[in-house]
Amino acid sequence: xxxxxxxxxxxxxxxxxxxxxxxxxxxxxxxxxxxxxxxxxxxxxxxxxxxxxxxxxxxxxxxxxxxxxxxxxxxxxxxxxxxxxxxxxxxxxxxxxxxxxxxxxxxxxxxxxxxxx
Amino acid sequence: xxxxxxxxxxxxxxxxxxxxxxxxxxxxxxxxxxxxxxxxxxxxxxxxxxxxxxxxxxxxxxxxxxxxxxxxxxxxxxxxxxxxxxxxxxxxxxxxxxxxxxxxxxxxxxxx
Numbered sequence: 001x002x003x004x005x006x007x008x009x010x011x012x013x014x015x016x017x018x019x020x021x022x023x024x025x026x027x028x029x030x031x032x033x034x035x036x037x038x039x040x041x042x043x044x045x046x047x048x049x050x051x052x053x054x055x056x057x058x059x060x061x062x063x064x065x066x067x068x069x070x071x072x073x074x075x076x077x078x079x080x081x082x083x084x085x086x087x088x089x090x091x092x093x094x095x096x097x098x099x100x101x102x103x104x105x106x107x108x109x110x111x112x113x114x115x116x117x
Numbered sequence: 118x119x120x121x122x123x124x125x126x127x128x129x130x131x132x133x134x135x136x137x138x139x140x141x142x143x144x145x146x147x148x149x150x151x152x153x154x155x156x157x158x159x160x161x162x163x164x165x166x167x168x169x170x171x172x173x174x175x176x177x178x179x180x181x182x183x184x185x186x187x188x189x190x191x192x193x194x195x196x197x198x199x200x201x202x203x204x205x206x207x208x209x210x211x212x213x214x215x216x217x218x219x220x221x222x223x224x225x226x227x228x229x
Contacts, residue, residue, distance in 0.1 A: 032216050043220030102167050103148035103211045103218050107159035
């Protein structure tokens with residue numbers, strides 16, 4: 001059973017416009033969420049994260065929104081650039097009382113983002 | 118700093134052969150883990166380690182062994198390769214108290 005789902009396999013966006021990538025989760029124990037970006041033949045690289053005590057986190061052009069009641073999060077990229085073209089993975093984890101995940105992440109299937117010039 | 122280094126980058130095995138995928142990190146991270154990436158499945162956790170001498174199973178551990186004798190190294194062993202183990206394997210490491218993991222470049226393994 002897929003506990004983290006990215007239901008859109010691909011997304012195509014024009015340069016300068018907003019990209020919105022979506023992610024749903026089913027496990028209520030997840031309390032920390034991350035987005036990773038992956039280029040071909042490279043490993044995933046960390047992009048941005050959000051704790052369940054927040055509903056929004058911003059880092060430059062990237063903003064992650066969390067709706068706990070809907071078990072849904074989204075990544076907004078504004079403005080989108082051709083260099084943003086990559087596979088984006090949503091990941092979730094449960095933190096222990098010390099705030100650590102021990103490196104145990106549950107990933108979604110990924111969404112291929114293509115930003116056209 | 119090299120970060121997380123995986124070797125080899127590519128490998129072809131015959132069914133039944135054994136091999137070890139190497140992973141080393143130079144960031145003095147406490148936690149290390151192995152994931153496999155398959156089409157339509159995302160990355161799935163195979164095994165993880167919270168420190169030297171301590172390992173545990175992830176979501177898909179069958180057919181794989183791990184050990185962690187040093188903080189830096191976390192090899193993944195396939196004792197008898199099967200075609201179902203054809204995948205891209207990623208090693209990752211992370212700090213105590215931090216959630217984001219740093220990934221290696223991956224090993225593409227094909228079992229024929």
